[in-house]
Amino acid sequence: MNTALKNIRRSPFQALSAVFIISLTLFVVGIFSLVTLASHAILLNFETKPQIIAYLKDGHTTDQVAGLISTMTTTQGVKNAIYISKQDALEIYKKSVGNDPVLLGTVTDWGIVTADILPASVEITASDPGVFNTIVSILEKSDIVSTTPQGKKEIDFPQDVISELTKWTNAIRGAGLVLIIALTVVCILTIMIIISMKISGRRTEISTLKLLGAQNLYIIKPYITESIIYGLSGALFGWIFSFIALLYSTPFLAPRLGGVISFPIPFWIYLFLLIGLLAFGLILSLTSSLFAAARFVKRSR
Amino acid sequence: MLDDINFSVSPGEFVIITGRSGAGKTTLGRLLIHDLSPTKGKIVIDGEDLSKIKPNNISLIRRKVGFVFQDYKIIPDKTVGENIAIALEIGGYNRKKIGEKIIRLLDMVGIPGKGDLFPGQLSGGEVQRAAIARAIACEPAILFADEPTGNLDKDTSIEIFKLLQKINDDGTTVILATHDVTLIGLNPDRNIHLEKGKIISDVDGLPAGKEGKPPIKTHFEKKHKTTSNSS
Numbered sequence: 001m002n003t004a005l006k007n008i009r010r011s012p013f014q015a016l017s018a019v020f021i022i023s024l025t026l027f028v029v030g031i032f033s034l035v036t037l038a039s040h041a042i043l044l045n046f047e048t049k050p051q052i053i054a055y056l057k058d059g060h061t062t063d064q065v066a067g068l069i070s071t072m073t074t075t076q077g078v079k080n081a082i083y084i085s086k087q088d089a090l091e092i093y094k095k096s097v098g099n100d101p102v103l104l105g106t107v108t109d110w111g112i113v114t115a116d117i118l119p120a121s122v123e124i125t126a127s128d129p130g131v132f133n134t135i136v137s138i139l140e141k142s143d144i145v146s147t148t149p150q151g152k153k154e155i156d157f158p159q160d161v162i163s164e165l166t167k168w169t170n171a172i173r174g175a176g177l178v179l180i181i182a183l184t185v186v187c188i189l190t191i192m193i194i195i196s197m198k199i200s201g202r203r204t205e206i207s208t209l210k211l212l213g214a215q216n217l218y219i220i221k222p223y224i225t226e227s228i229i230y231g232l233s234g235a236l237f238g239w240i241f242s243f244i245a246l247l248y249s250t251p252f253l254a255p256r257l258g259g260v261i262s263f264p265i266p267f268w269i270y271l272f273l274l275i276g277l278l279a280f281g282l283i284l285s286l287t288s289s290l291f292a293a294a295r296f297v298k299r300s301r
Numbered sequence: 302m303l304d305d306i307n308f309s310v311s312p313g314e315f316v317i318i319t320g321r322s323g324a325g326k327t328t329l330g331r332l333l334i335h336d337l338s339p340t341k342g343k344i345v346i347d348g349e350d351l352s353k354i355k356p357n358n359i360s361l362i363r364r365k366v367g368f369v370f371q372d373y374k375i376i377p378d379k380t381v382g383e384n385i386a387i388a389l390e391i392g393g394y395n396r397k398k399i400g401e402k403i404i405r406l407l408d409m410v411g412i413p414g415k416g417d418l419f420p421g422q423l424s425g426g427e428v429q430r431a432a433i434a435r436a437i438a439c440e441p442a443i444l445f446a447d448e449p450t451g452n453l454d455k456d457t458s459i460e461i462f463k464l465l466q467k468i469n470d471d472g473t474t475v476i477l478a479t480h481d482v483t484l485i486g487l488n489p490d491r492n493i494h495l496e497k498g499k500i501i502s503d504v505d506g507l508p509a510g511k512e513g514k515p516p517i518k519t520h521f522e523k524k525h526k527t528t529s530n531s532s
Contacts, residue, residue, distance in 0.1 A: 208374040211334060212435070213363035214391045 003222035004229060007198060014194045015230065021190045022234025022284065023241065025183040026277045030242030032176035033273060038261055039169040045260045046165060051126055052135055053156040055119040060144040065122070068142055072124055075138065077131030081124045089118040119146065119154075132157065184284065191230060191288035195223050199296045206296075220293040224286070231285025235277040242277075243270060302498040303328050307342075310476065312442070315469040317488045318478040320495035326478035327371065328498075330445045333476075334366050335359045347442060364392055367436035367473075369446035373428050375420045381407070381431045382416030385438050392439030406434040410464060426457035433464060443474045450481050458483055 008015045056065070065083050072081035084092070093113065097103040103113075124135055139145050139155050146154045199206065199220075209219050246265065254263040303325040310316050318326050331337040332344055335351050344351040346362060354362060375384050382403050389399045407413050410430040412423075420428050429449055436444055446465060450458035462477075462484050469475040477484070485492065494502045 205376050208376060209387065209391070210360075211336060211363060211368060211370075211374070212388050212391055213360045213439075214387075215357075215360045218391060 001225055004225035007222060007226050008229065011198070014197070018191055018194050018227075018230040019234045019237065021183075021187050022230055022281055023237035025180070025187045025284070026235050026238025026281055027241040027245075028176070028183055029180055029280060030238055030273055030277055031245065032173075032180060033276065034242065034246060034265075034269075035176065036173055037269070038257065039165075039172065042257070042260050043165060043169060052124040052132065052139070054122045054124070054139045054142070054145045055154040055156070056121055056144050057146040058119075060120070064144045065120075068122055068139075068144060071138060072122070072135065075131065075135060077126050078135060079125045079127040081122060084121045084123055086115040086118050086120050089120065090115040093118060187284055188288040188291070191227055191285060192292045195227055195289050195292035196295065198226070199223060199292065216293075216297045220289075220296065223293060224289045227285040227289030227292075228282060231281035231283075232278060234285075235274075235281030238281070239270075239274045239277045242273065303332070303339075303495075304498045306495075306498070306500045308493060308500060308503055310443075310474060312474055313469070313472060315466065315475045315488060315490040316477070317485060317490075317492045318476060318495060319480060319485055319492060321480060323497075324495040325498040326480075326495060327447050329495075330368065330447045330476075330478060333443070333445055334363045334368055360391075364439055365442050367439070367441035367444040369429075369432050369436045369444065369449045371448040371451055373420075373432045375428055375432055375435070377420050380417050380419055381412070381423070381434075384420070384431060385416070385435045388435045388438040394439075402438065406438055409467075410434040411460070425452050426454075426461065429453060429457075429461055430464065433461070433468075437468055437473065441473065443476065444468060445476045445478070447478045448480070449477070450479065450484060455483055459487070462487055 054068075069081050069083060072078050090113070122139075126132060126135060136155055136157055140153045148154055206219055250263055250265075253261075257263075306325075306329075318329060320326050328337060332339060332351075333346065335354065339352065342352075346365060349362065351362065375381075376387070379387070385403050385406055386399050389402055394402060403416055404413075407416055410433050412427050412430050412434075415423065415427065415431075420431065423431065429452075433444075433446070433449070436446075444465070449465070450461050453461065458481055465475050465477060477488075479485070490505070492502070492504050493500055494504075
């Protein structure tokens with residue numbers, strides 16, 4: 001450890017560049033991990049909500065609804081189909097508007113919002129966004145689904161929000177992964193070059209150690225320790241930067257993602273992130289220093 | 302280059318290898334610690350054939366043979382104590398014992414209290430003593446000293462020689478490679494004279510012709526051959 005610390009003190013700029021590149025890599029890893037977690041939460045939120053809503057004509061019978069539900073549930077790719085009565089619709093409405101007297105109609109001329117003015121509906125959740133069109137075409141053929149004055153069936157079909165969201169999430173994940181891989185490679189190369197330079201700079205000393213009977217492990221140990229110090233301190237800085245970045249972006253994110261992700265983010269997530277980054281930093285530094293050391297061992301006698 | 306040489310050294314012997322620069326003295330030492338491999342023949346240390354040794358065990362052989370290098374090979378940015386400590390660490394000594402051992406070794410080689418000094422702060426003779434201390438730190442069975450007095454004055458050379466004799470008296474086999482004529486006359490045991498990689502004489506006591514003692518062992522069997530640029 002003392003030799004490793006001495007090596008770091010002797011070439012502070014090399015140490016600084018190693019720690020900087022590891023911090024940057026792990027900062028990006030940290031941010032993308034949080035983005036991935038957030039996008040997963042957003043997707044989950046969308047997936048748990050009904051994806052297709054078909055509003056029903058007044059005067060439909062229970063048998064007709066049961067028939068439609070049965071058709072839906074037996075369609076491949078449909079996860080769930082439920083009937084929302086007028087009364088249920090009112091409850092959902094009240095829940096969504098809270099105690100707002102304007103929206104509840106208690107202070108307007110329209111009178112209080114009642115179940116009568118709300119349509120009954122069938123809400124369908126699909127496990128595969130690819131079956132959306134099939135579901136919509138079945139619903140369009142149904143007699144109990146109400147029609148707009150323009151002659152269109154009243155089906156709330158949020159287009160392919162989920163598939164769009166999935167596409168974007170995957171694109172972000174893909175870009176993040178490519179960036180992380182590129183930074184990891186740069187990181188490994190930087191540490192390898194620094195450690196190789198240090199080993200080369202002490203070639204004479206190393207050859208003396210070998211002549212004195214030192215084994216390769218004894219010789220490379222200080223360099224591996226040095227690399228581990230880079231990796232762990234880089235991980236710590238990367239985590240601190242991620243923490244600060246998230247802290248500063250919380251006022252911007254909280255109102256936009258408030259319903260999906262709870263802010264402030266619980267500390268255990270930060271703790272897991274720290275452990276993950278430390279593990280990644282350790283693997284990164286060990287891999288690169290072992291590569292550098294392996295080259296030395298191969299060349300030395 | 303060494304060619305057609307064959308000799309053995311018994312435990313506890315003090316052998317001086319003499320010869321001009323390029324005669325093969327350093328090559329002999331490097332063969333002993335497997336820094337060079339013979340192209341032919343074999344070298345046996347303590348019953349172990351170096352030509353059959355596994356690469357992982359080379360370091361173990363090197364710990365059996367203490368080596369005092371011609372250019373000292375003392376690490377300049379470490380103190381004398383740290384230089385000796387490295388050899389002890391390699392030999393597997395624990396930290397507590399290392400401190401005590403360094404003090405004893407420095408006393409033994411005649412540079413007490415200089416453990417905290419850097420090699421650059423010492424005289425040539427003191428650096429050489431530090432190098433000897435490092436070489437004998439792990440109590441090797443054999444000590445090979447390669448021109449240990451090459452850069453020293455006559456009096457210091459004799460002091461170093463006496464130190465080597467003291468080490469030999471403690472039971473370590475000492476092989477001293479030198480072209481220093483001052484030392485040749487001081488050895489009571491055995492002198493092997495090399496010329497152009499061959500053994501010219503192997504005599505008990507002073508070299509043949511100097512004191513008239515007959516050679517006791519000279520072999521010209523083609524046993525091993527190796528090349529080196531060192532003297």
